[in-house]
Amino acid sequence: MELDITSILGRFHPVLVHLPIGILLLAFLFTLLSRTKRYKKLKPAVRTSLFYGMVSAVIAAASGYYLSLGEDYDEQLLMQHKWMGFATTGLAVVTYLFSRKSFLLAGNDRRQVVTVLFFPLVIVLTLTGHLGGSLTYGEDFLFESSARLEIPDSVKMQSRKRVVANVEEAKVYDDIIKPLLEEKCYKCHSSKKQKGQLRLDATDLIQKGGKHGEVFVAGDPAESELFKRITFSIEMKEHMPPRRESQLTDMEIELIRWWITEGASFDKQVKQLPLLDELNEYLKTLSSPTPQSWVPGTVVGPPDKSAIEELQSSGIALVPVEVNSNYVSVSFAGKKGIDESDLKLLKLLAEQIIELNLAWTSVSDDQLAVISELKAVRRLHLEHTEVTDLGVTHLKSCENLVYLNLVDTKISNDALATVTEMKSLKELYVFNTRVTKAGLLMLNPQIKVDTGRYQLQKLVTDTLVYRAK
Amino acid sequence: MNRKDYSKLQSFSRRYFLKESAMGLGSLALGSLLGSCSPKSGSLERLLDPLSPRPPHFPGKAKSVIYLHMAGSPSQLELFDYKPELAKLHDQDCPPSLLEGKQFAFIRGVPKMLGPQAIFKQHGESRAWISDNLPHFSTIADEVSFLKAVTTDQFNHAPAQLFMHTGAPRLGRPSIGSWVTYGLGSENANLPGFVVLTSGGKTPDAGKSVWGSGFLPSIYQGVQCRSEGDPVLYITDPVGISRDLKKKTIDAINEVNQQHYEEFQDPETLTRINQYELAYRMQISVPEVMNINKEPAYIHELYGTNPGKTSFANNCLLARKLVEQGVRFVQLFDWGWDSHGTDKDNALDLGFRNKCREIDRSMTALILDLKQRGLLEQTLVVWGGEFGRTPMQENRENKKMPFYGRDHHVEAFTMWMAGGGIKKGGSWGETDEIGYAAVKGKTSVHDVQATLLNQLGFDHEKLTHHFQGRPFRLTDVSGKVISEIVA
Numbered sequence: 036m037e038l039d040i041t042s043i044l045g046r047f048h049p050v051l052v053h054l055p056i057g058i059l060l061l062a063f064l065f066t067l068l069s070r071t072k073r074y075k076k077l078k079p080a081v082r083t084s085l086f087y088g089m090v091s092a093v094i095a096a097a098s099g100y101y102l103s104l105g106e107d108y109d110e111q112l113l114m115q116h117k118w119m120g121f122a123t124t125g126l127a128v129v130t131y132l133f134s135r136k137s138f139l140l141a142g143n144d145r146r147q148v149v150t151v152l153f154f155p156l157v158i159v160l161t162l163t164g165h166l167g168g169s170l171t172y173g174e175d176f177l178f179e180s181s182a183r184l185e186i187p188d189s190v191k192m193q194s195r196k197r198v199v200a201n202v203e204e205a206k207v208y209d210d211i212i213k214p215l216l217e218e219k220c221y222k223c224h225s226s227k228k229q230k231g232q233l234r235l236d237a238t239d240l241i242q243k244g245g246k247h248g249e250v251f252v253a254g255d256p257a258e259s260e261l262f263k264r265i266t267f268s269i270e271m272k273e274h275m276p277p278r279r280e281s282q283l284t285d286m287e288i289e290l291i292r293w294w295i296t297e298g299a300s301f302d303k304q305v306k307q308l309p310l311l312d313e314l315n316e317y318l319k320t321l322s323s324p325t326p327q328s329w330v331p332g333t334v335v336g337p338p339d340k341s342a343i344e345e346l347q348s349s350g351i352a353l354v355p356v357e358v359n360s361n362y363v364s365v366s367f368a369g370k371k372g373i374d375e376s377d378l379k380l381l382k383l384l385a386e387q388i389i390e391l392n393l394a395w396t397s398v399s400d401d402q403l404a405v406i407s408e409l410k411a412v413r414r415l416h417l418e419h420t421e422v423t424d425l426g427v428t429h430l431k432s433c434e435n436l437v438y439l440n441l442v443d444t445k446i447s448n449d450a451l452a453t454v455t456e457m458k459s460l461k462e463l464y465v466f467n468t469r470v471t472k473a474g475l476l477m478l479n480p481q482i483k484v485d486t487g488r489y490q491l492q493k494l495v496t497d498t499l500v501y502r503a504k
Numbered sequence: 505m506n507r508k509d510y511s512k513l514q515s516f517s518r519r520y521f522l523k524e525s526a527m528g529l530g531s532l533a534l535g536s537l538l539g540s541c542s543p544k545s546g547s548l549e550r551l552l553d554p555l556s557p558r559p560p561h562f563p564g565k566a567k568s569v570i571y572l573h574m575a576g577s578p579s580q581l582e583l584f585d586y587k588p589e590l591a592k593l594h595d596q597d598c599p600p601s602l603l604e605g606k607q608f609a610f611i612r613g614v615p616k617m618l619g620p621q622a623i624f625k626q627h628g629e630s631r632a633w634i635s636d637n638l639p640h641f642s643t644i645a646d647e648v649s650f651l652k653a654v655t656t657d658q659f660n661h662a663p664a665q666l667f668m669h670t671g672a673p674r675l676g677r678p679s680i681g682s683w684v685t686y687g688l689g690s691e692n693a694n695l696p697g698f699v700v701l702t703s704g705g706k707t708p709d710a711g712k713s714v715w716g717s718g719f720l721p722s723i724y725q726g727v728q729c730r731s732e733g734d735p736v737l738y739i740t741d742p743v744g745i746s747r748d749l750k751k752k753t754i755d756a757i758n759e760v761n762q763q764h765y766e767e768f769q770d771p772e773t774l775t776r777i778n779q780y781e782l783a784y785r786m787q788i789s790v791p792e793v794m795n796i797n798k799e800p801a802y803i804h805e806l807y808g809t810n811p812g813k814t815s816f817a818n819n820c821l822l823a824r825k826l827v828e829q830g831v832r833f834v835q836l837f838d839w840g841w842d843s844h845g846t847d848k849d850n851a852l853d854l855g856f857r858n859k860c861r862e863i864d865r866s867m868t869a870l871i872l873d874l875k876q877r878g879l880l881e882q883t884l885v886v887w888g889g890e891f892g893r894t895p896m897q898e899n900r901e902n903k904k905m906p907f908y909g910r911d912h913h914v915e916a917f918t919m920w921m922a923g924g925g926i927k928k929g930g931s932w933g934e935t936d937e938i939g940y941a942a943v944k945g946k947t948s949v950h951d952v953q954a955t956l957l958n959q960l961g962f963d964h965e966k967l968t969h970h971f972q973g974r975p976f977r978l979t980d981v982s983g984k985v986i987s988e989i990v991a
Binding site for chain 1: 558563694872
């Protein structure tokens, strides 16, 4: 793109506008002050400051005009700002002329006129400035700022990781394309702003297109304005999203190409359309978000604060599984004994505890009866404890248990009879127990068992020392 | 002259002006100086209880990290990055295109190309190429994910090690383990959250700064434990001092320190109080966890341990024991991997092979042992050096070396990760046909660090500490989670 002097001047508009605002307001202040006895000596300053304010207003207006030619702004807002700007400049010129000696009127009358003229000037100036701000930062910047600028972390996290539960069943537009447009395009092309008179936040509006007409030709990405724009070189003015905004990734561009090529449908499912392997791989990554699935999606009430504090003060590691979560993880690491009082407190947190680590403690079979009341537990560590088959029978009611670690305990095959009934259980560790291969045969096949006792072969090279010949 | 007039006049005196401005400006300056070192109000609570467990940004898959660092940097071309083309070019002059505008630590003039000094085979269902230098590790190829195109920008050991462990090649930044304990705290109140074990021999070139806490309070620095003698220096009570007396002594010292803190508000005083208390608790718990004698014979056989000695194998077993007790970050340093070919100990066909034999069995055992204990999925194991090695044979001072060796190389090297929510049998990144530069899936040191933090549940851009007027983070201003190896 060629850069001529006028477009460079245009780019300086956001800087230059501050000069007339500052200087003219200062001139206004001088005018008011110079009417008081104390600041009478400021009188000559009025005309000088007004002169420079006027000159800077002319330059700012000119640069603003050139900027308006080049960049894509909301047209209605731009019109208002432009004419207000010209009005400010005009008023500044007129006010300045009246401040000059021997212009139309004599002495004191002239000064009165200048003071009176200043009021509309300041009002118009303020309005122009506000409109300019709305153009640059968005119309909702001033009053909705707090809501818009401080998105809570949890929300950001969700919006960043688009989750598609099942890729095959997912709707191409609703589940894949729309969230993408929402993230990368809605900022300027939705109910908030309509740059180029284009809105992408509703299917009929997408089909309607913008001021240059329709944005896509179903089946032909190369002829689709929307696709052309996102694939233009980033240096070009027509490139979308604009250079300073967050860009589409290569895979996201490929997704849009695929969607348009396959007819830009708004209701088809992924499985109804042919899909390249590469895209399929990518879509699968959308379906397995980083946060672990063992944290339940359902919301739970906040845990009992005093119970938490009491447990923590007795040296038990108790933390939310993530910032702002009510689900907690409890670990007795470093604690040998488990007091009855600790168990009582744990019961108060029965809904919230989803992970419990009792490994290397003195937890007894009887105490496990209490533990079994913690219905929400997903992951339970009991390794290196005195737990026996009897203790495990108590766990029957832990219907959400996904992970159970019984390494180095006193359990035998009898415990497996209980374990196999645990509906959600996926991982079981029984290394260093009396569990036998035969016992494992009766286990529900969906449970992945690790019996351990891995060995490494003895190799000649294990002891071979290479020496120089 | 009454008092009011006097004070009015004072404001016109030169002496008063100088005195006041010196005090005024001086205290302003002092305030900003102190302000830059003291914590922001929010983190004071953290300092009062610096190792209390804290929630991550999102539910992490890993709870602990075992980081195996091979100081000196092993050759990827003799271990994981199989380059048959390089074998064909063996002993030919290096083409100028690979030398122009490049800087090497020792290579001068035109070096010869050096073919792989190992026999490669594909292993496991993932068909990973692993050389015959790692016969045991080959059997668990499907447990790990390889990063084959890691790059760095430091070609000397100390800065490269600092870069790898603190995110910056200069001194002063906190190490990964410090960041992790700062973010997550310690699960076990009786053990340090961050333990360092070295295999004996040399300590890393970058010194203890690679496990230092930088500008974070020093309670977060790595605690070096030894497998010979006292696990931590001076941990046993001196002869004639009972544990009760020790407790009383520490209480008295802490009381004085507490008064000192109330007077001067220096956060390092709080650190000191916490360290005394932790040290007291550690007197019981550390010797217990650091004792490998009670481990059964088959475990010793699995790891190839040698109780009472300092060795990488012992450290691997210790790492498992520490993680089992809730230690957050275990950092192992092995040494002697700087295979320049200047003598037999760092020759690729002699000393290097001996080094491989020393780690092969024990690091494989570590992964299998974590697996059978149900801990692998919550423990991230990371292996790597600080940079890679050149496809060219080293020719320092433009002379042929007596043995086969390679120079330091920044443009591509291999690291691997296992457990902790990392893909099983994965591989990401490719190098060109002679293993000189990354051609696909290029990753940086900051990417590796970002991935490590991601597995623990941290957004690496949000784990920050305010220091000298701005927030700092491990990955500085870059780093991207390598999602290709995340399960």
